[in-house]
Amino acid sequence: MHKTLEKTLNTIDLTVPVGKFLTGLSKLMRNPYWNHRGLGPEARLQMLVFMYLDTVYPDIIAFHVPNGAKRSKWEQFIAKYTGVKKGVSDILIPHRRANTNGEIYCGLVIELKVGAPITPEQTQFLAKMMAQNWVVSVETTFEQAKQTIDNYLNK
Numbered sequence: 001m002h003k004t005l006e007k008t009l010n011t012i013d014l015t016v017p018v019g020k021f022l023t024g025l026s027k028l029m030r031n032p033y034w035n036h037r038g039l040g041p042e043a044r045l046q047m048l049v050f051m052y053l054d055t056v057y058p059d060i061i062a063f064h065v066p067n068g069a070k071r072s073k074w075e076q077f078i079a080k081y082t083g084v085k086k087g088v089s090d091i092l093i094p095h096r097r098a099n100t101n102g103e104i105y106c107g108l109v110i111e112l113k114v115g116a117p118i119t120p121e122q123t124q125f126l127a128k129m130m131a132q133n134w135v136v137s138v139e140t141t142f143e144q145a146k147q148t149i150d151n152y153l154n155k
Helices: 003-010 018-030 041-056 073-081 120-131 142-153
Strands: 091-093 107-112 134-139
Touching: 018 041, 041 091, 041 107, 041 142, 091 142, 107 120, 107 142, 120 134, 134 142
Parallel strands: 107 134
Antiparallel strands: 091 107
């Protein structure tokens, strides 16, 4: 069994729609692209996190802005002038929440990092989002991301 899948299976909360999550994981793991050498560990982690979000929190808006892709010069030109910004985090969840002191947060921003340091642009983006009352987090494992999401959305 794939190590990522084993770790994921060990962290599933049995109060969530486990069958749907496991079915999705099984389908994902059988997809031939899952083992493609171009799909790195961070992309795999992000897929697992979004599968979790879609299964456990289907009514929550969560999305990824595809900024980190390799692009041709032509695509770089288009991206630059259509608003693509360096450093935008991997997962944005625009869902307002209040903390125990009544402070309102606009949403949750998660930067996923597997095997690479956070860049200065990513640090700047997270600082700007925090200044706008977003909860920000940098996670390296599925377990960490899941706990951060659960803690934020279950407040």
